[in-house]
Amino acid sequence: MRAFAYTRATDVAAAAVAGHDGGRFIGGGTNLLDLMKLQVETPAHLVDVNHLGTDGIEPFEGGLRIGAAVRNSDLAAHKVVRERYQVLSRALLSGASAQLRNKATTAGNLLQRTRCYYFYDTAKPCNKRDPGAGCAALDGFNRVHAILGGSAHCIATHPSDMAVAMRVLDARVETTARVIPIDEIYALPGATPHIENTLAPGELITSVLLPPPPSGRQIYRKVRDRASYAFALVSAAAVIDISGGKIRDARFAFGGVAPMPWRNEAAEALLRDAPANDATAETFCDALLAEAVGHGGNDFKFSLLRRTIKAVLTQAAT
Amino acid sequence: MNLAKLALRVNGRLEQREVDPRTSLLDLLREHLALTGSKKGCDHGQCGACTVLVNGRRINACLTLAVMHEGDEIETIESFAEGGALHPLQAAFVDHDGFQCGYCTPGQICSAMGMLQEWRAGMPSQVTQDLGQTEIALSAEEIRERMSGNLCRCAAYPNIVKAIAEVAERGA
Ligand SMILES: Cc1cc2nc3c(=O)[nH]c(=O)nc-3n(C[C@H](O)[C@H](O)[C@H](O)COP(=O)(O)OP(=O)(O)OC[C@H]3O[C@@H](n4cnc5c(N)ncnc54)[C@H](O)[C@@H]3O)c2cc1C
Ligand code: SF4
Ligand code: FES
Ligand code: FES
Numbered sequence: 001m002r003a004f005a006y007t008r009a010t011d012v013a014a015a016a017v018a019g020h021d022g023g024r025f026i027g028g029g030t031n032l033l034d035l036m037k038l039q040v041e042t043p044a045h046l047v048d049v050n051h052l053g054t055d056g057i058e059p060f061e062g063g064l065r066i067g068a069a070v071r072n073s074d075l076a077a078h079k080v081v082r083e084r085y086q087v088l089s090r091a092l093l094s095g096a097s098a099q100l101r102n103k104a105t106t107a108g109n110l111l112q113r114t115r116c117y118y119f120y121d122t123a124k125p126c127n128k129r130d131p132g133a134g135c136a137a138l139d140g141f142n143r144v145h146a147i148l149g150g151s152a153h154c155i156a157t158h159p160s161d162m163a164v165a166m167r168v169l170d171a172r173v174e175t176t177a178r179v180i181p182i183d184e185i186y187a188l189p190g191a192t193p194h195i196e197n198t199l200a201p202g203e204l205i206t207s208v209l210l211p212p213p214p215s216g217r218q219i220y221r222k223v224r225d226r227a228s229y230a231f232a233l234v235s236a237a238a239v240i241d242i243s244g245g246k247i248r249d250a251r252f253a254f255g256g257v258a259p260m261p262w263r264n265e266a267a268e269a270l271l272r273d274a275p276a277n278d279a280t281a282e283t284f285c286d287a288l289l290a291e292a293v294g295h296g297g298n299d300f301k302f303s304l305l306r307r308t309i310k311a312v313l314t315q316a317a318t
Numbered sequence: 319m320n321l322a323k324l325a326l327r328v329n330g331r332l333e334q335r336e337v338d339p340r341t342s343l344l345d346l347l348r349e350h351l352a353l354t355g356s357k358k359g360c361d362h363g364q365c366g367a368c369t370v371l372v373n374g375r376r377i378n379a380c381l382t383l384a385v386m387h388e389g390d391e392i393e394t395i396e397s398f399a400e401g402g403a404l405h406p407l408q409a410a411f412v413d414h415d416g417f418q419c420g421y422c423t424p425g426q427i428c429s430a431m432g433m434l435q436e437w438r439a440g441m442p443s444q445v446t447q448d449l450g451q452t453e454i455a456l457s458a459e460e461i462r463e464r465m466s467g468n469l470c471r472c473a474a475y476p477n478i479v480k481a482i483a484e485v486a487e488r489g490a
Contacts, residue, residue, distance in 0.1 A: 050386065097468075
């Protein structure tokens with residue numbers, strides 16, 4: 001690990017100033033330190049943002065304001081989240097391990113970096129780690145990689161489960177500068193995969209805002225190589241309102257398939273007022289996957305995603 | 319090298335050290351305080367061998383910096399036995415043969431301690447059917463899921479589950 005200076009910030013303003021001067025924020029540290037040990041990340045200054053008073057969960061405009069430093073385990077166990085935002089509770093509980101969730105923060109989870117194995121391996125070319133070096137995944141092992149939203153420069157996925165649930169719930173992210181819809185904090189790779197978010201230097205995430213939950217059944221379904229303590233190959237967060245065999249409204253967000261929690265509202269519109277059956281699911285999947293690209297190792301994600309969507313719709317209808 | 323001053327409580331004792339900010343909590347315990355019960359399996363949050371309790375909650379000591387724990391209360395496996403008498407969790411691991419090589423065991427036991435506290439506090443897990451419920455029956459399935467952050471290369475899992483189930487039932 002490279003040497004760095006460490007500062008424990010004690011208020012939001014001081015943290016933002018330190019961040020603006022080149023400091024890197026550290027929350028739980030479960031992603032950043034992992035990458036620093038491998039020298040994939042080499043910050044010269046760490047600013048500890050665990051003591052800014054941003055660790056509360058409070059009612060906000062009929063929904064919730066979730067502090068940036070709230071631990072994933074506390075958020076999953078929070079009474080209101082368990083009652084009204086079950087998809088979020090389920091997504092959080094499906095991620096990592098209890099020990100990691102006790103440390104991981106809301107903001108850190110949103111901004112965690114990809115698990116692409118070439119990104120982690122400093123002996124391999126990776127445009128995200130080393131812009132212009134090339135991408136070892138395109139012609140390499142790309143089983144865990146993206147089928148949607150990738151580019152000729154990078155096909156890494158965003159690994160978070162929590163962010164997928166927050167996306168389907170139309171969460172907004174509050175920073176020291178602005179409030180933006182959650183999808184707008186992420187940047188697609190394009191020709192600049194090293195730029196993963198739209199935050200300015202020193203822009204600190206202070207909370208995540210959840211509007212009142214949409215009506216309907218909330219489901220999180222995660223498919224992976226083992227039953228626990230593994231990242232998603234494909235995951236789906238859904239809120240589905242069905243009555244009399246007909247879909248009144250359905251929202252889906254997906255993990256494991258794209259560089260950010262993926263949602264396609266135009267495809268969702270095809271679900272409205274359609275019968276809750278496999279044929280409807282197929283129509284939705286066709287639209288969702290219209291621009292998807294496989295790279296060999298991850299081709300199975302097309303059928304896995306289709307089956308996951310059918311399973312979720314079936315679960316919602318029963 | 320810039321050193322940082324650090325004061326924290328470990329197993330009830332105030333410890334003050336000057337450390338390189340890069341020092342993980344795990345390395346502080348093992349290398350600076352000679353508490354080698356907590357193990358380094360992967361050093362990347364992937365195995366749970368380094369599990370300790372910080373302010374009563376279980377975390378991976380390898381993925382956190384010592385300097386981030388100024389003023390915190392740390393408990394390691396060394397604090398479990400009292401006056402030569404094994405802690406009920408330790409005794410149950412012995413009774414049920416909950417290990418083979420023993421490398422993962424300190425992490426398993428610290429993790430089980432944190433897990434039982436989470437369970438008593440009504441915290442749910444991925445396999446909890448009804449999220450509205452806070453009195454959750456600690457089935458074998460619940461124990462396995464809640465302990466999934468602790469790998470055992472010797473695969474002593476069935477007996478680890480039995481040991482923890484027994485302690486949970488007795489309310490220790
Ligand atoms: C073995 C293992 C298995 C895992 N499995 C899963 C899984 O199945 N599903 C899943 O979703 N995740 C999984 N994770 C990832 C885990 O969820 C993340 O490591 C964690 O959520 C990151 O949160 P943190 O607070 O520790 O972030 P940190 O490591 O502290 O920070 C991550 C990033 O966020 C930035 N940051 C932190 N706070 C702020 C802020 N307030 N404002 C702006 N920027 C900020 C940091 O600068 C850094 O770039 C796993 C991790 C490990 C090690
Ligand atoms: S997919 Fe992205 S992160 Fe992975 S090697 Fe290619 S450029 Fe790097
Ligand atoms: S050594 Fe910490 S999790 Fe493996
Ligand atoms: S007893 Fe050997 S690793 Fe668990």
